Amino acid sequence: MSRYFYYHVIYVGLINIMLFVPWTLVHYRFNGAVSGMAIAAVAGTFLAYLTTSLYLRFPGMSLPDIVNSYLPRGFAVFLNLIGASLWVVAGILVIYSYSSTIQQFFNPDMNPYLFLLLMTAAGVWGASRSTRSVQFAQEIMLLISAPLIIMILFKAIFSPWLDWDAIRVTAGYVRTPPSFISFCAATFVFAGYNTLAVFNRLLPPGTQIRHRWIIPLVCSFFLLVSFFVPIGFHGTVGVAEYLYIWSVTADSMIMEYGFVYRVLYVFLLLYTALSLMFAMNTWHTAMEFIKACHPRHKPKPDQFPVSPANWWINLAFAGLTFGYALWTNEQRNQWVNQNWLIARTFSDVLAAVILGWLAVKAARRKRSPIPSEAASQDS
Amino acid sequence: MRRARIFFSGFALLLIFSISGCGFKDIDKRFFVVAMGIDRGSAPSSYRVTVRLAIPTGNMESGETKTEVETMEAPSIAEAVRQLKSIVDKELDFGHCRVILFGRTLMEDGVDDPINWLSRRRDIQQVAFLGMAEPDAFHVLKLHPQSERYPGNALFLSFGSEGTESSYTLTEYLFDWVRRQSETGKDGFLPIIRTDKDRNSYRVDRVAFTDKEKLRLCLDPEESQLFNISARRYDKAAIAMPYQGTRIVFALSQVITRVSITRDDVPTVTFHIRASGFLEESPPNFMEGDIPKIESRLQAEVNNRLVDLLNKIRGAEVDPYGFGLHYLATYFGNTKDWEHWKKVYPEVVFRVQSRIVIEKVGLVE
Numbered sequence: 088m089s090r091y092f093y094y095h096v097i098y099v100g101l102i103n104i105m106l107f108v109p110w111t112l113v114h115y116r117f118n119g120a121v122s123g124m125a126i127a128a129v130a131g132t133f134l135a136y137l138t139t140s141l142y143l144r145f146p147g148m149s150l151p152d153i154v155n156s157y158l159p160r161g162f163a164v165f166l167n168l169i170g171a172s173l174w175v176v177a178g179i180l181v182i183y184s185y186s187s188t189i190q191q192f193f194n195p196d197m198n199p200y201l202f203l204l205l206m207t208a209a210g211v212w213g214a215s216r217s218t219r220s221v222q223f224a225q226e227i228m229l230l231i232s233a234p235l236i237i238m239i240l241f242k243a244i245f246s247p248w249l250d251w252d253a254i255r256v257t258a259g260y261v262r263t264p265p266s267f268i269s270f271c272a273a274t275f276v277f278a279g280y281n282t283l284a285v286f287n288r289l290l291p292p293g294t295q296i297r298h299r300w301i302i303p304l305v306c307s308f309f310l311l312v313s314f315f316v317p318i319g320f321h322g323t324v325g326v327a328e329y330l331y332i333w334s335v336t337a338d339s340m341i342m343e344y345g346f347v348y349r350v351l352y353v354f355l356l357l358y359t360a361l362s363l364m365f366a367m368n369t370w371h372t373a374m375e376f377i378k379a380c381h382p383r384h385k386p387k388p389d390q391f392p393v394s395p396a397n398w399w400i401n402l403a404f405a406g407l408t409f410g411y412a413l414w415t416n417e418q419r420n421q422w423v424n425q426n427w428l429i430a431r432t433f434s435d436v437l438a439a440v441i442l443g444w445l446a447v448k449a450a451r452r453k454r455s456p457i458p459s460e461a462a463s464q465d466s
Numbered sequence: 467m468r469r470a471r472i473f474f475s476g477f478a479l480l481l482i483f484s485i486s487g488c489g490f491k492d493i494d495k496r497f498f499v500v501a502m503g504i505d506r507g508s509a510p511s512s513y514r515v516t517v518r519l520a521i522p523t524g525n526m527e528s529g530e531t532k533t534e535v536e537t538m539e540a541p542s543i544a545e546a547v548r549q550l551k552s553i554v555d556k557e558l559d560f561g562h563c564r565v566i567l568f569g570r571t572l573m574e575d576g577v578d579d580p581i582n583w584l585s586r587r588r589d590i591q592q593v594a595f596l597g598m599a600e601p602d603a604f605h606v607l608k609l610h611p612q613s614e615r616y617p618g619n620a621l622f623l624s625f626g627s628e629g630t631e632s633s634y635t636l637t638e639y640l641f642d643w644v645r646r647q648s649e650t651g652k653d654g655f656l657p658i659i660r661t662d663k664d665r666n667s668y669r670v671d672r673v674a675f676t677d678k679e680k681l682r683l684c685l686d687p688e689e690s691q692l693f694n695i696s697a698r699r700y701d702k703a704a705i706a707m708p709y710q711g712t713r714i715v716f717a718l719s720q721v722i723t724r725v726s727i728t729r730d731d732v733p734t735v736t737f738h739i740r741a742s743g744f745l746e747e748s749p750p751n752f753m754e755g756d757i758p759k760i761e762s763r764l765q766a767e768v769n770n771r772l773v774d775l776l777n778k779i780r781g782a783e784v785d786p787y788g789f790g791l792h793y794l795a796t797y798f799g800n801t802k803d804w805e806h807w808k809k810v811y812p813e814v815v816f817r818v819q820s821r822i823v824i825e826k827v828g829l830v831e
Binding site: 191192195208248250251252253255256258259260262320321322323324325326328335338339340341343349 | 477592626645646647648649788791792794
């Protein structure tokens with residue numbers, strides 16, 4: 088069952104491009120991005136091991152279920168709302184930056200809200216399914232995109248036009264003190280484990296997540312590729328000139344004998360799938376956090392047909408996306424992105440701390456001779 | 467449930483209606499720009515933009531393709547393109563523009579504005595081929611070779627490895643040139659495109675070097691080939707030299723290069739090149755002559771010619787090989803090292819160590 092866990096790790100690792108992670112890192116490339124990345128790799132791996140182990144101590148429970156059953160109600164609702172807002176913003180940011188990328192590279196004359204409408208419609212439909220359906224849809228989409236992912240990664244790394252000298256020069260700046268924002272941006276690549284916040288419900292009791300060394304290996308690889316490959320293609324100086332840094336990098340590769348000449352279109356196709364997957368997951372997770380705020384909430388990961396509440400909550404998310412698109416522009420979007428990356432890093436640590444605390448609490452309760460009321464809620 | 471289904475089918479239908487309303491134009495209402503040229507205009511600080519437009523036709527015979535060349539002068543490239551749109555009947559589409567040429571006079575003045583325009587336009591491919599046109603881009607684009615099978619393809623088949631693969635023709639992509647224009651310790655190069663004397667084909671056998679601003683040096687065809695071999699590791703090339711009254715032509719099949727730079731006050735750049743291949747033309751009774759002797763003669767020849775070329779390029783104060791960047795990469799240098807390198811680059815000592823391996827002697831003895 089743990090393969091479902093690794094699907095999350097992989098697509099979250101890849102979606103960093105849509106959240107301006109490479110852009111942020113590239114901006115600090117001479118001022119602590121590389122050292123920030125090195126620290127982030129260690130911290131991200133540590134948090135991943137810690138958080139997954141802690142979730143496995145609460146078999147079949149999502150993060151909202153855990154806080155609801157061990158914490159006072161008001162505090163639990165407060166935590167759930169924080170969680171929901173962080174997750175929903177992630178989906179909104181990815182949908183917005185993907186639709187503006189598409190508008191830039193496919194058809195600038197197009198009404199920007201039209202594509203946003205298509206993306207949010209798909210996102211609402213996907214996210215309002217039951218947790219199990221979301222997980223299965225994920226597996227299918229990731230398997231379909233896998234050949235494209237592998238092709239683009241290998242094409243980029245083995246391209247004769249990739250300038251390894253530029254990469255080496257930038258890597259030499261590992262000696263600069265790390266910058267905080269690059270650290271936060273880089274830890275995002277490792278953040279796939281967070282989806283256990285809801286998908287832990289589907290892991291049967293006694294599941295073990297084996298081969299966790301995959302997380303540092305694969306995520307560090309994604310992080311290095313998404314930072315160093317654009318530098319290799321656009322040089323140590325030129326790379327900072329681009330906003331849609333990876334779209335331009337994908338456009339610098341060609342398939343001479345492919346049915347599509349420009350790799351850019353294959354890249355955009357791949358990111359359609361990945362962005363939709365990400366939006367589906369984050370909105371679904373945010374929805375579950377919100378639903379858990381209801382006093383008589385019972386988790387139903389296999390519900391069919393889904394409750395109308397799913398639809399309404401996700402439609403509200405879609406409305407928020409449109410509101411965000413109306414309010415934002417390129418500067419604001421980057422500001423929101425960077426602050427979201429920082430907030431997310433803190434919430435990761437916070438989640439691990441809360442889970443650790445509750446795990447100790449749960450262990451004490453089990454040991455205590457008087458059967459407490461929480462034990463009945465636990466089942 | 468049923469009501470929801472009806473509602474969503476209606477919603478999907480609505481989406482379909484909205485699609486027809488967006489900005490797509492039919493393919494027969496578009497002019498595809500297959501090549502584009504930018505020259506200096508007749509007035510000071512004006513540009514002359516030439517576009518070669520493909521006219522879609524049904525038949526695909528060589529020499530039967532129809533193209534149209536339009537040209538326009540304006541104070542800026544963007545304005546010129548806007549004005550070009552007013553003299554054609556279809557919408558200009560740059561999405562298939564595979565070749566971009568700069569006129570020689572423009573290169574001598576500096577190309578900052580064209581680069582700015584090219585990198586801002588999202589529909590210009592980053593993998594478009596770049597070249598410098600002599601005497602100007604307009605005359606090169608006006609040429610209509612007989613061998614074209616579809617519009618403009620004679621021009622872009624010259625580059626890359628799709629069509630002809632000539633060791634004299636260097637290939638430069640837009641993204642590579644743009645990065646070289648801003649990179650520390652690496653300068654740009656552009657192939658020079660001329661029209662052939664019989665006015666029926668293009669001639670791409672020379673290379674031009676630019677510093678961060680403008681044109682600095684043009685090489686002759688032999689030097690261009692050597693640059694292609696040494697800098698781009700181009701292996702479909704040949705090295706020729708006289709030998710005992712005849713000529714030896716050594717055809718390469720593999721080239722490996724490595725550059726090492728010392729960290730002295732005045733660095734020494736050692737260029738290691740290992741080329742293996744076979745003899746395409748050799749003196750008769752070659753097997754009796756000894757291969758090591760020919761190899762060492764070839765090595766001496768390559769060493770001399772390459773050192774001369776490197777000194778010539780250094781003398782023009784350009785660095786298309788990227789020695790500066792390699793120096794920084796080797797010693798993980800920072801701004802201070804870069805300043806030092808810039809100061810000493812005109813005095814850098816070049817050494818070439820070549821290794822020539824004759825693998826086969828051809829089919830005959």
